[in-house]
Amino acid sequence: MSFSREDRSRLAAWWFTVDHVLLGAILVLIGAGLVFSLAASPAVALKKGLPAYYFVERHLAFSALGALLLVALSFLSPRETRRFALTLLVVAFAGLIVVAWHGNEINGARRWLSIAGHSLQPSEFLKPAFVVISAWLLAEARIRPEMPGLWAAVALYAFVAAFLVVQPDVGQTLLLSLVWGALFFVSGQPLVYAAAIVVFGIAALTGAYVMFPHVEARIDRFLDPAPGDHSQVDRALQSFTQGGFLGRGPGEGTIKTSLPDAHTDFIFAVIAEEYGAVACLAIVLVFAFIVLRALYRAGREPDLSVRLAIIGLALVFGLQALINMGVNVGLLPAKGITLPYLSAGGSSTLAISITLGMLLALTRRRVS
Amino acid sequence: MSAAARVTEPVITAAASPRSRSRVLAFGVTLMFVAVAGQLINLALRHEGASTIRVSMMSTPSGTLARPDIVDRNGRLLATDVQMPSLYADPLMIQDADEAAEQLATLFPGLNVRELRRNLADRTRRFVWVRRGLSPGMAQRVHNLGIPGLLFVDEIRRTYPAGRLGGHILGRVDIDNRGVAGVERYIDEIGASEAAFGARLSARAPVRLSLDVAVMHALDEELAGAMTRYEAAGAAGLVLDVRTGEVVASVSRPGVDPAIAEEALDPARIDKVVAGTYELGSIVKLVTVALALEGGKSLESMVDTTQPLKAGRFTIEDLHPLGRPMTVGEVFVHSSNVGAGQLALSAGLEAQKAFFQKLGLWGPMRTEVSPGTEPQKPAQIGRIEQITLAFGHGMAVTPIQFAAAAAALVNGGTAVAPTFLARDAAVPPAKGRRLVSPRTSALLRDIMRRNVTDPVGTGRRADVAGFEVGGKTGTAEMAVSGGYRKKAVLASFLATFPASNPSFLTLVMLFEPKGQDVTAGEITAGRNAAPTTARLIERVAPLLGVPAKLL
Numbered sequence: 001m002s003f004s005r006e007d008r009s010r011l012a013a014w015w016f017t018v019d020h021v022l023l024g025a026i027l028v029l030i031g032a033g034l035v036f037s038l039a040a041s042p043a044v045a046l047k048k049g050l051p052a053y054y055f056v057e058r059h060l061a062f063s064a065l066g067a068l069l070l071v072a073l074s075f076l077s078p079r080e081t082r083r084f085a086l087t088l089l090v091v092a093f094a095g096l097i098v099v100a101w102h103g104n105e106i107n108g109a110r111r112w113l114s115i116a117g118h119s120l121q122p123s124e125f126l127k128p129a130f131v132v133i134s135a136w137l138l139a140e141a142r143i144r145p146e147m148p149g150l151w152a153a154v155a156l157y158a159f160v161a162a163f164l165v166v167q168p169d170v171g172q173t174l175l176l177s178l179v180w181g182a183l184f185f186v187s188g189q190p191l192v193y194a195a196a197i198v199v200f201g202i203a204a205l206t207g208a209y210v211m212f213p214h215v216e217a218r219i220d221r222f223l224d225p226a227p228g229d230h231s232q233v234d235r236a237l238q239s240f241t242q243g244g245f246l247g248r249g250p251g252e253g254t255i256k257t258s259l260p261d262a263h264t265d266f267i268f269a270v271i272a273e274e275y276g277a278v279a280c281l282a283i284v285l286v287f288a289f290i291v292l293r294a295l296y297r298a299g300r301e302p303d304l305s306v307r308l309a310i311i312g313l314a315l316v317f318g319l320q321a322l323i324n325m326g327v328n329v330g331l332l333p334a335k336g337i338t339l340p341y342l343s344a345g346g347s348s349t350l351a352i353s354i355t356l357g358m359l360l361a362l363t364r365r366r367v368s
Numbered sequence: 369m370s371a372a373a374r375v376t377e378p379v380i381t382a383a384a385s386p387r388s389r390s391r392v393l394a395f396g397v398t399l400m401f402v403a404v405a406g407q408l409i410n411l412a413l414r415h416e417g418a419s420t421i422r423v424s425m426m427s428t429p430s431g432t433l434a435r436p437d438i439v440d441r442n443g444r445l446l447a448t449d450v451q452m453p454s455l456y457a458d459p460l461m462i463q464d465a466d467e468a469a470e471q472l473a474t475l476f477p478g479l480n481v482r483e484l485r486r487n488l489a490d491r492t493r494r495f496v497w498v499r500r501g502l503s504p505g506m507a508q509r510v511h512n513l514g515i516p517g518l519l520f521v522d523e524i525r526r527t528y529p530a531g532r533l534g535g536h537i538l539g540r541v542d543i544d545n546r547g548v549a550g551v552e553r554y555i556d557e558i559g560a561s562e563a564a565f566g567a568r569l570s571a572r573a574p575v576r577l578s579l580d581v582a583v584m585h586a587l588d589e590e591l592a593g594a595m596t597r598y599e600a601a602g603a604a605g606l607v608l609d610v611r612t613g614e615v616v617a618s619v620s621r622p623g624v625d626p627a628i629a630e631e632a633l634d635p636a637r638i639d640k641v642v643a644g645t646y647e648l649g650s651i652v653k654l655v656t657v658a659l660a661l662e663g664g665k666s667l668e669s670m671v672d673t674t675q676p677l678k679a680g681r682f683t684i685e686d687l688h689p690l691g692r693p694m695t696v697g698e699v700f701v702h703s704s705n706v707g708a709g710q711l712a713l714s715a716g717l718e719a720q721k722a723f724f725q726k727l728g729l730w731g732p733m734r735t736e737v738s739p740g741t742e743p744q745k746p747a748q749i750g751r752i753e754q755i756t757l758a759f760g761h762g763m764a765v766t767p768i769q770f771a772a773a774a775a776a777l778v779n780g781g782t783a784v785a786p787t788f789l790a791r792d793a794a795v796p797p798a799k800g801r802r803l804v805s806p807r808t809s810a811l812l813r814d815i816m817r818r819n820v821t822d823p824v825g826t827g828r829r830a831d832v833a834g835f836e837v838g839g840k841t842g843t844a845e846m847a848v849s850g851g852y853r854k855k856a857v858l859a860s861f862l863a864t865f866p867a868s869n870p871s872f873l874t875l876v877m878l879f880e881p882k883g884q885d886v887t888a889g890e891i892t893a894g895r896n897a898a899p900t901t902a903r904l905i906e907r908v909a910p911l912l913g914v915p916a917k918l919l
Contacts, residue, residue, distance in 0.1 A: 047514065182393055185389055185392075185393070186389050186390055186393055188389070234460075234461070235461065235516065237411065240408070240411035240412065241411050241412070241414040241415055242415070243412070243415070244412050244415030245412045245415070257514050257516075259516075272408070272411075272412075276412070277408045277409060277411070277412035280408050281405055281408055281409070284401055284404055284405050284408065285405075287401065288397075288398070288401040291397055291401075292394060292397070292398065295390065295393070295394045295397070296394075298390065299387070299390055311390070311393065315393075315397070318397055322397075322400050322401065322404060325404045326400075326403075326404060329404060329407040329408055329411060330407065330411075331403060331404065331407055
């Protein structure tokens with residue numbers, strides 16, 4: 001693309017202000033997702049009795065839609081972004097409430113909402129909206145201490161966390177808690193408060209371990225891998241060792257035929273087996289680059305509210321990738337969290353596009 | 369600036385949020401990415417390690433053996449190892465044991481589904497054999513089932529390209545490729561096999577047997593033909609090199625396929641050459657005549673055969689008595705039971721027993737393929753036992769054992785130890801212990817040859833122009849518990865050629881042959897085993913390198 005510096009249109013303005021490197025890295029990730037979806041999903045589709053390219057076509061469609069959404073959202077100004085986030089928060093929260101009463105139950109949890117034949121997961125869309133609004137409230141708490149910004153932020157967090165725990169979606173709750181805690185810490189609140197939050201977090205985790213049998217089981221299994229059924233993670237680990245550095249070669253993988261979630265939660269293991277650790281390291285590098293680039297941009301952002309929002313969005317995106325990869329390589333207990341853009345899944349792809357779209361919007365250079 | 373001053377500004381600057389805290393955050397995130405990358409490299413480095421784990425799994429004590437090939441004396445392959453995938457299951461990874469067992473049962477109809485289902489459902493186990501030694505096609509079909517937890521490991525399996533030919537001698541191996549019988553067991557005993565690491569084939573030199581596949585095949589075919597021709601229930605044969613003791617061919621029908629364990633365990637398929645013991649009948653007269661010749665008699669010495677021999681309540685008489693005294697030579701050629709009995713009686717009990725012992729007929733004879741079967745001897749030896757032993761009854765030995773004794777009698781008189789291993793041709797054969805004098809041996813060859821050339825000799829139908837065949841018939845009534853079966857005989861023919869300087873000895877045995885038009889209704893060895901021997905020698909002598917002396 002080339003625009004004249006004289007061009008004052010919104011498109012030209014966007015082009016000159018958007019972070020090209022960040023945008024490029026995200027597009028690389030989307031492209032990689034399409035390539036790797038060819039590796040894993042045909043085997044899973046055939047096993048489920050679907051046409052071989054069912055998931056590939058869906059992936060392609062959602063990636064295209066996601067890319068459009070990404071670019072469209074990146075046109076927003078910080079103020080528009082915040083308004084969009086607020087609207088999304090309300091809508092997603094409404095969806096969450098509907099899901100709580102009559103959502104589709106999949107794998108023992110009510111997280112899905114059926115809209116026109118497509119199932120959507122409201123909690124996925126809630127995350128970026130929640131982060132942007134929390135960032136704004138926490139920033140307000142620092143800028144205008146006379147307003148109850150801090151209490152509003154805490155209340156919002158407690159409300160959302162409570163709803164997610166009830167679903168029950170402990171993984172997403174944990175993710176949001178981590179991000180919210182990080183924002184609280186970075187916003188410059190006294191360290192004593194931050195320490196209190198850490199203590200509260202540990203208490204909450206212990207509570208989850210005691211209250212939810214499946215959380216307890218998963219953590220027990222992770223800590224003591226000898227007995228019981230942990231075949232999925234086991235099999236995933238095998239594929240990393242079998243792939244070695246260079247992999248068995250495209251199409252030569254075996255894990256995709258034996259893992260039911262090969263195309264979603266365990267896509268990283270499939271890539272490792274077929275393309276090797278080198279490809280996986282490249283993926284880690286791209287994720288790390290996007291997150292660190294965003295954090296770097298945040299450091300140069302003068303507006304605290306924008307800055308916190310950038311950090312929050314980068315963390316939501318980065319932690320999600322880290323948790324997924326951590327589970328795949330056996331560093332974390334099994335958790336159903338997708339790998340951004342690489343895992344198949346409509347909700348996930350669109351929600352990540354919204355996250356990164358807002359991130360791109362906020363990292364655009366502005367004259368202040 | 370004080371903190372209070374900062375918070376009063378309308379747009380708070382970056383300084384409001386301590387830069388150090390952002391750095392801590394970025395540092396933490398970086399650490400997490402590094403941890404994932406580190407674990408990735410860690411797992412990838414285990415790549416080489418993964419294969420060693422497999423190897424150690426297969427070298428556990430229950431692991432298989434890598435065996436050297438077995439070849440015949442000319443290097444033709446009789447047994448070899450091949451790599452085949454074996455199917456096992458990791459029950460921990462099996463999601464639905466019932467369905468997995470059911471699907472496997474459709475591919476392997478012989479599978480014990482109940483046991484398999486129980487094993488697959490046993491989550492305390494991580495290794496269960498399902499089926500070992502699959503063909504690549506079968507392995508692919510199992511793979512196509514797409515059942516997680518079904519895994520393959522390459523194993524080495526023994527195969528026998530010659531099928532039943534030589535099956536008795538080769539023996540067999542168990543599921544772990546360990547020799548349990550025959551030459552296979554011998555290979556393990558001498559330590560020629562080795563633990564198979566990672567399904568690697570043995571690099572050791574092949575074990576070369578004394579057998580010649582071509583001679584084996586000819587013998588097998590002639591025996592099969594004779595069984596059909598004479599409606600015999602079984603047949604066995606042996607070709608032995610009388611100079612070296614090498615067994616060039618040994619066949620027992622019905623045979624066994626080393627790959628089919630059930631056949632080796634079938635009593636009807638016993639190796640009739642090496643393992644079974646039989647009363648061999650008149651061919652034992654060779655031993656009795658040798659005993660007489662060693663005792664100072666000549667072929668022209670006279671024997672009183674005018675009267676039947678009486679021993680207690682038994683009376684021994686000849687089928688076609690000449691009604692006059694016979695020479696020793698005539699006793700042999702006419703196969704006179706009375707004459708043989710008289711020869712034994714005149715030699716004396718101790719001399720007769722000592723001679724049997726000297727020839728190795730009194731105890732089991734060990735070979736590479738068998739520890740030998742103990743001969744069945746009479747509980748005590750009196751006059752009647754002396755007489756019956758003289759014509760081959762009342763005592764049962766293995767045919768290979770008798771062939772070894774006969775080989776010593778015709779080869780100039782030195783002991784022969786039968787072997788199934790090829791001898792190093794560069795080393796001259798060691799002379800065995802002397803058993804009988806060269807004169808006795810020469811006279812025995814002479815009388816055997818005369819038995820074939822004499823127009824009334826019992827072995828006349830064994831003659832083959834140019835090969836100087838000499839031999840002796842034996843038609844033994846087959847023993848059943850408590851007595852003998854009439855009309856059920858073991859018809860044998862012991863032959864050596866060329867008779868003037870023997871190289872080889874053959875023994876052909878037909879079990880329960882029936883009277884046919886071609887045998888004039890008779891079941892005696894001269895009518896069936898002798899002509900079968902003629903066909904055999906005519907066919908194998910050129911293979912054995914024995915030159916024909918045609919006038």
